[in-house]
Amino acid sequence: MYKNKTTAAICSNFLLYPVIFLLMIFNLLMAGCSDDENEEEPPAPDTPDYSTIIVKDIRNIPDNFIFDRVEVKVTGADWQVIETLSFPYENGQIIMDLPTVFSPEVLQKVDRRGGDMGGYWTGTSNDGDALVATLGDFFVFKGDKRVGRIALSNWTGKGSSAGKAMIGYQFADRPFSLTGSDKSYNYSDCSFVSGWNMFANINPVSENGTAKVLRTTVVPEATLFWRLAESYVYE
Numbered sequence: 001m002y003k004n005k006t007t008a009a010i011c012s013n014f015l016l017y018p019v020i021f022l023l024m025i026f027n028l029l030m031a032g033c034s035d036d037e038n039e040e041e042p043p044a045p046d047t048p049d050y051s052t053i054i055v056k057d058i059r060n061i062p063d064n065f066i067f068d069r070v071e072v073k074v075t076g077a078d079w080q081v082i083e084t085l086s087f088p089y090e091n092g093q094i095i096m097d098l099p100t101v102f103s104p105e106v107l108q109k110v111d112r113r114g115g116d117m118g119g120y121w122t123g124t125s126n127d128g129d130a131l132v133a134t135l136g137d138f139f140v141f142k143g144d145k146r147v148g149r150i151a152l153s154n155w156t157g158k159g160s161s162a163g164k165a166m167i168g169y170q171f172a173d174r175p176f177s178l179t180g181s182d183k184s185y186n187y188s189d190c191s192f193v194s195g196w197n198m199f200a201n202i203n204p205v206s207e208n209g210t211a212k213v214l215r216t217t218v219v220p221e222a223t224l225f226w227r228l229a230e231s232y233v234y235e
Contacts (some may be wrong), residue, residue, distance in 0.1 A: 047193055048198070049195070049196075050098075050169060050195075050196040050197060050198050051097070051098050051100050051195060051196045052095065052096065052097050052098070053094075053095075053096040053098065053169070054093060054094070054095055054096075055070070055093060055094040055095075055096070055138075055150065055226050056092060056093035056094075056226070057092075057225065057226065058150055058226045058227060058228060059156070059225055059226065059227040059228070060156075060157060060227045060228040060229075061228050062231070064233070065147070065148070065228065065231060065233060066142055066147075067089055067140040067141060067142050067147050067148065068088065068089050068141065068142055068143065069086055069087060069088050069089055069094075069140070069141050070086070070087050070089065070094050070096070070138050070139065070140050070141070070150065071084065071085065071086045071138075071139050071140075071141055071146075072084075072085050072096070072135050072136055072137065072138050072139070073085070073135075073136040073137075074099070074133050074134070074135060074136070074171075075108070075133065075134050075136060076102070076106045076107050076108045076132075076133045076134075077105070077106055077107060077108050077109075077118070078108070078118050079108070079118070081136075082102070082106045082133060083099060085098070085099075089140070098135075098169075098171075098196055100171075100195060100196070102133055102171065102173070104131055104173065106133070107131035107132060107133055107171075107173060108120050108131060108132050108133065108134070109131065109132075110125040110127070110128065110129075110130040110131065110132055110172075110176060111123060111124055111125045111128065111178070113125075113128055120132050120134060120170075121178055121187075121215075122180075122182045122185060123178035123179060123180040123181070123182075123185070123187035123190065123215065124178065124179055124180045125176045125177070125178055126176055126177050126178075126179070127174065127175075127176040129174075130172060130173060130174050130176040130192075131172075131173045131174075132170050132171060132172050132173070132192075133170070133171040134168065134169070134170045134171070135168065135169040135170070137149050137151075138150045138151065140228075146232060147231065147232050147233050148228055148229075148230050148231045148232055148233065149228075149229050149230040150226055150227065150228055150229060151166070151167075151226070151227060151229040152167040152224055152225070152226050153165060153166050153167060153224065153225070153227065153229075154220060154223040154224050154225065156227065157227060157229060161203050162203055162204065162205050162206070163202070163203060163204070163205040164202070164203050165200040165201070165202045165203075165219065165220055165223075165224070166200065166201045166202075166203075167198060167199070167200055167219065167224060168198070168199050168200075168201070169196055169197065169198055169199075170192065170196070170197050170199060171195065171196050171197070172192040172193065172194055172195065172197060173194065174194055175191070175192060175193050175194055176191075176192050177190060177191040177192070178190040178191075178192075178215070181212060183212075184212060184213060185201075185212055185213050185214075185215050186212040186213070186214055186215065187215050187216070188214060188215075188216055189216045189217065189218045190215055190216050190217050191217055192217060197217060198217070198219050198221075199215065199216065199217050199219070200214075200215070200216055200217070200218075200219045200220070201213050201214070201215055202214040202215075202216065
């Protein structure tokens with residue numbers, strides 16, 4: 001009788017092993033599926049944030065040239081000035097925190113489709129309902145006197161500007177891209193995101209008069225620097 005019970009127990013345990021083994025495999029598979037489901041998506045590439053512009057190491061400033069602030073106008077609908085921004089020049093730098101909220105009524109049409117010269121770009125946007133605001137020239141002041149203009153570029157201001165980039169900043173209320181060309185400009189790799197964007201007008205390498213200026217948002221940032229582009233001080 002004892003042997004029969006032992007034999008029965010052994011047989012019972014032996015039959016359970018495949019069941020336990022299958023359950024282990026099932027659990028492992030379920031755990032793997034759960035891990036896959038919970039696995040985080042890879043982070044999206046960082047989008048540059050141009051809502052704060054930091055100006056420092058300004059080149060071409062003469063020893064007798066003094067200024068204490070920069071002033072820049074924001075243009076919108078019908079090319080009108082919608083805001084005038086002023087930022088102090090302190091400790092060798094200017095920190096410009098740009099506005100990021102605009103009423104749609106003050107923003108400008110993205111392009112000039114239909115011959116509307118109130119639109120900003122001469123290229124064609126893939127979203128004709130997009131609206132923009134744009135920074136004008138960066139004028140520097142000493143008190144209330146405008147004494148010069150600074151600019152962001154990779155051109156020193158001397159010699160040929162062929163192949164050099166002139167930089168601008170534009171706010172977009174939504175993503176859009178530009179294509180096409182006109183007599184002077186060619187649009188390529190020109191895509192804007194919501195918020196503030198940097199764009200470039202890149203002069204043609206050839207100076208034969210037939211090539212067009214490239215307008216693009218693929219900006220050669222590593223080569224850019226701020227410089228005193230104009231001085232109105234003649235002392």
